[in-house]
Amino acid sequence: MMGGGESYPALEASLLAEEAAARRQWEKTYLDVLGVCCSAEVALVERLLAPLDGVRAVAVVVPSRTVVVEHDPAAVSQSRIVKVLNGAGLEASVRAYGSSGFIGRRPSPYIVACGALLLASSFRWLLLPLQWLALGAACAGAPPMVLRGLAAASRLALDINILMLIAVAGAVALKDYTEAGVIVFLFTTAEWLETLACTKASAGMSSLMSMIPPKAVLAETGEVVNVRDIGVGVVIAVRAGEMVPVDGVVVDGQSEVDERSLTGESYPVPKQPQSEVWAGTLNLDGYIAVRTMALAENSTVAKMERLVEEAQQSKSKTQRLIDSCAKYYTPAVVVLGAGVALLPPLLGARDAERWFRLALVLLVSACPCALVLSTPVATFCALLTAARMGVLVKGGDVLESLGEIRAVAFDKTGTITRGEFTVDMFDVVEQKVQMSHLLYWISSIESKSSHPMAAALVEHAQSKSIQPKPECVAEFRILPGEGVYGEIDGKRIYVGNKRVLARGSSCQTVPERMNGLKGVSIGYVICDGDLVGVFSLSDDCRTGAAEAIRELASMGISSVLLTGDSAEAAVHAQERLGGALEELHSELFPEDKVRLVGALKARAGPTMMVGDGMNDAPALATADVGVSMGISGSAAAMETSHATLMSSDILRVPEAVRLGRRARRTIAVNMVSSVAAKAAVLALAVAWRPVLWAAVLADVGTCLLVVLNSMLLLGEGRRRRGKEEACRATARSLEMRRSQLAAVSPDAATKSVGKTGGDAPKGCHCCHKPSRSPEHSVAIDVRVDEQREGPTAATCAPAKKVEYSSSCVSAGCCSP
Numbered sequence: 001m002m003g004g005g006e007s008y009p010a011l012e013a014s015l016l017a018e019e020a021a022a023r024r025q026w027e028k029t030y031l032d033v034l035g036v037c038c039s040a041e042v043a044l045v046e047r048l049l050a051p052l053d054g055v056r057a058v059a060v061v062v063p064s065r066t067v068v069v070e071h072d073p074a075a076v077s078q079s080r081i082v083k084v085l086n087g088a089g090l091e092a093s094v095r096a097y098g099s100s101g102f103i104g105r106r107p108s109p110y111i112v113a114c115g116a117l118l119l120a121s122s123f124r125w126l127l128l129p130l131q132w133l134a135l136g137a138a139c140a141g142a143p144p145m146v147l148r149g150l151a152a153a154s155r156l157a158l159d160i161n162i163l164m165l166i167a168v169a170g171a172v173a174l175k176d177y178t179e180a181g182v183i184v185f186l187f188t189t190a191e192w193l194e195t196l197a198c199t200k201a202s203a204g205m206s207s208l209m210s211m212i213p214p215k216a217v218l219a220e221t222g223e224v225v226n227v228r229d230i231g232v233g234v235v236i237a238v239r240a241g242e243m244v245p246v247d248g249v250v251v252d253g254q255s256e257v258d259e260r261s262l263t264g265e266s267y268p269v270p271k272q273p274q275s276e277v278w279a280g281t282l283n284l285d286g287y288i289a290v291r292t293m294a295l296a297e298n299s300t301v302a303k304m305e306r307l308v309e310e311a312q313q314s315k316s317k318t319q320r321l322i323d324s325c326a327k328y329y330t331p332a333v334v335v336l337g338a339g340v341a342l343l344p345p346l347l348g349a350r351d352a353e354r355w356f357r358l359a360l361v362l363l364v365s366a367c368p369c370a371l372v373l374s375t376p377v378a379t380f381c382a383l384l385t386a387a388r389m390g391v392l393v394k395g396g397d398v399l400e401s402l403g404e405i406r407a408v409a410f411d412k413t414g415t416i417t418r419g420e421f422t423v424d425m426f427d428v429v430e431q432k433v434q435m436s437h438l439l440y441w442i443s444s445i446e447s448k449s450s451h452p453m454a455a456a457l458v459e460h461a462q463s464k465s466i467q468p469k470p471e472c473v474a475e476f477r478i479l480p481g482e483g484v485y486g487e488i489d490g491k492r493i494y495v496g497n498k499r500v501l502a503r504g505s506s507c508q509t510v511p512e513r514m515n516g517l518k519g520v521s522i523g524y525v526i527c528d529g530d531l532v533g534v535f536s537l538s539d540d541c542r543t544g545a546a547e548a549i550r551e552l553a554s555m556g557i558s559s560v561l562l563t564g565d566s567a568e569a570a571v572h573a574q575e576r577l578g579g580a581l582e583e584l585h586s587e588l589f590p591e592d593k594v595r596l597v598g599a600l601k602a603r604a605g606p607t608m609m610v611g612d613g614m615n616d617a618p619a620l621a622t623a624d625v626g627v628s629m630g631i632s633g634s635a636a637a638m639e640t641s642h643a644t645l646m647s648s649d650i651l652r653v654p655e656a657v658r659l660g661r662r663a664r665r666t667i668a669v670n671m672v673s674s675v676a677a678k679a680a681v682l683a684l685a686v687a688w689r690p691v692l693w694a695a696v697l698a699d700v701g702t703c704l705l706v707v708l709n710s711m712l713l714l715g716e717g718r719r720r721r722g723k724e725e726a727c728r729a730t731a732r733s734l735e736m737r738r739s740q741l742a743a744v745s746p747d748a749a750t751k752s753v754g755k756t757g758g759d760a761p762k763g764c765h766c767c768h769k770p771s772r773s774p775e776h777s778v779a780i781d782v783r784v785d786e787q788r789e790g791p792t793a794a795t796c797a798p799a800k801k802v803e804y805s806s807s808c809v810s811a812g813c814c815s816p
């Protein structure tokens with residue numbers, strides 16, 4: 001096309017087209033399309049919409065019967081798209097912003113008419129002409145089937161509608177009008193029921209998609225603007241009870257924010273100036289001004305939406321297998337059906353009608369609808385459940401791999417531990433430099449690093465009234481697995497573990513008192529080849545880490561630790577976990593982690609790697625399933641990983657594996673039962689007699705069963721929440737006590753029952769017993785959960801109630 005001989009007018013035209021494309025404003029429209037019943041219609045929808053001028057992309061989500069069209073509203077309007085789809089009988093309607101999907105919950109008039117006529121025809125034993133009403137029933141219910149069938153036939157495709165119409169025509173040809181009516185009625189009713197069942201799944205999906213409010217308020221002027229028009233660095237106002245519209249940093253005000261929509265965990269996270277807030281989270285109780293950090297379309301929740309959407313479209317291994325078979329399968333069945341109907345009579349078989357019926361049964365049974373649905377619906381429901389519990393899984397493939405995991409490798413810092421270091425000791429060696437100089441150098445250099453240790457060191461300096469000056473650092477380098485290097489005030493400074501000691505200094509003797517230290521990470525400061533400072537940092541294990549590892553073990557999954565930190569720190573973590581880990585590997589470089597994950601894969605089988613992305617992104621990519629921690633974790637990790645824990649609750653790891661296993665089982669059950677039902681009907685037809693309506697019932701019935709069975713996956717995770725519920729009643733009385741105390745003396749309230757995000761008192765709040773596990777005392781905090789029904793209620797003042805953390809319940813001191 002772009003050969004040298006291209007004439008100027010053609011070039012001009014293509015340039016014009018390009019220019020027009022650049023001027024376009026792309027917009028996404030979500031449509032509920034009830035006529036999408038199985039993958040067969042996907043190609044039809046694409047063929048109908050893709051040629052329209054102004055349509056850039058079409059995506060069909062079969063399980064929720066959603067079609068997402070990216071189009072230029074100026075060139076092709078929403079109503080035009082709807083009209084095109086409805087022209088093919090697809091029953092499309094535009095989904096209103098934030099609405100939960102299907103409006104058509106009542107059966108269509110076609111179904112009602114079909115059913116009524118069929119019922120009336122059953123009185124034909126009273127009056128013979130009534131039998132014609134059955135034919136009427138078939139005609140009354142058929143129009144949507146005919147429209148869709150015609151649309152499919154026009155592109156030479158064979159779909160379920162055509163198969164059913166052939167069966168109906170066959171029954172009419174055999175003068176069996178009741179059978180014809182019953183087939184139409186069964187088919188249309190089952191489709192309607194399926195739609196109803198899908199409503200729930202679809203509601204879940206749109207609740208995920210409509211979390212961002214469409215408007216935002218500018219802090220300076222109070223002007224209400226469209227979220228899409230807000231740039232980066234604009235300050236917006238978010239009042240109590242409102243959703244945060246764009247990702248940003250708090251610049252003014254204080255509040256507590258519920259991040260459940262992102263993390264799956266509903267407890268308020270305190271926010272003050274400098275805190276990050278995310279679009280789609282709910283501002284509970286204070287006014288905050290937020291400086292935006294991203295465009296609305298690049299906010300975390302928008303990315304999450306896109307991922308879930310893509311995940312539904314990306315096909316899993318099983319699904320691809322089925323699809324590739326379906327291509328050869330349908331034509332083969334048609335040929336076989338024709339053969340069964342025609343060959344025996346031609347060869348002189350007596351019972352031609354029986355063979356004809358048998359051929360019809362074969363055709364109907366051949367519809368792979370249930371088999372084709374068995375994977376995507378289950379995958380969809382499982383992905384949705386995962387997203388709701390705060391685990392973002394990138395696709396069906398990952399979900400299937402999750403169910404196969406045999407080993408898990410955990411990163412230490414920021415994964416098993418909180419990644420919130422405290423400085424236990426910070427000293428100048430032999431008075432070589434002044435403490436204030438040392439603090440100034442280190443904090444300035446470390447303020448350029450994003451390692452969790454760096455933050456602790458900067459904070460330590462600030463607590464000694466020394467402010468870091470990153471602009472004074474001349475050269476800065478990160479030494480992976482070792483530490484950092486920087487030049488400041490003409491001094492060449494290394495900060496890091498004992499590897500930098502070997503690198504930067506001639507003397508390698510470690511101060512005596514550093515040897516006896518247990519369970520801490522030791523750091524060294526080298527200035528111009530001389531050891532001038534030492535420090536030690538400690539970090540606590542995350543709540544639930546031990547429990548998560550034990551749970552994995554109970555599922556037959558072994559856990560290992562991979563850390564860049566020292567062996568002592570690794571052993572200390574193992575002690576805190578009660579020896580739950582099977583192997584410890586310490587002092588690793590990033591490439592060592594990759595190698596060890598590879599070895600684990602070879603030895604134990606499918607392997608998961610859980611990390612925070614500081615130095616472990618390559619290992620995450622190597623693992624069969626790489627799981628990154630937290631929305632605030634490194635962006636690289638979120639990109640390379642296969643799944644992301646939106647909260648840092650490590651207990652979600654075994655939960656996700658369990659969900660993966662359940663999804664695999666559900667898919668297997670779906671496939672086996674859909675094939676078995678068909679086999680049974682065929683066996684019945686061959687052995688006894690071909691019953692056409694039984695074949696239709698088996699077909700639509702298994703479709704329905706597959707959908708319902710898959711939807712059981714939506715309930716996963718609810719059990720855990722049930723446990724938390726048990727603690728709520730007690731907790732509520734606690735909240736009352738807190739407010740009573742607060743009325744008397746605010747100090748006493750904080751001290752006696754603890755404050756969210758503050759220091760937790762030792763012992764359990766519920767039962768006031770001393771805690772049973774060391775973890776438990778750390779875990780206890782009061783969680784506030786506001787009741788709301790969807791995003792609309794967010795504008796009302798939230799009603800507060802209190803619940804306990806799951807670890808509190810699982811520690812067993814407050815079970816009902």
Ligand SMILES: Nc1ncnc2c1ncn2[C@@H]1O[C@H](COP(=O)(O)OP(=O)(O)OP(=O)(O)O)[C@@H](O)[C@H]1O
Binds near residue numbers: 412414449454
């Ligand atoms: N910015 C830094 N300041 C001081 N020391 C550092 C810094 N970065 C790394 N180090 C030192 O290098 C070691 C290895 O770092 P690395 O990032 O590979 O592992 P890690 O994140 O500490 O542990 P894990 O691999 O479990 O996450 C750290 O334990 C620390 O001693």
Ligand SMILES: [Mg+2]
Binds near residue numbers: 413
């Ligand atoms: Mg790390």
Ligand SMILES: [Zn+2]
Binds near residue numbers: 767809813
């Ligand atoms: Zn308790």
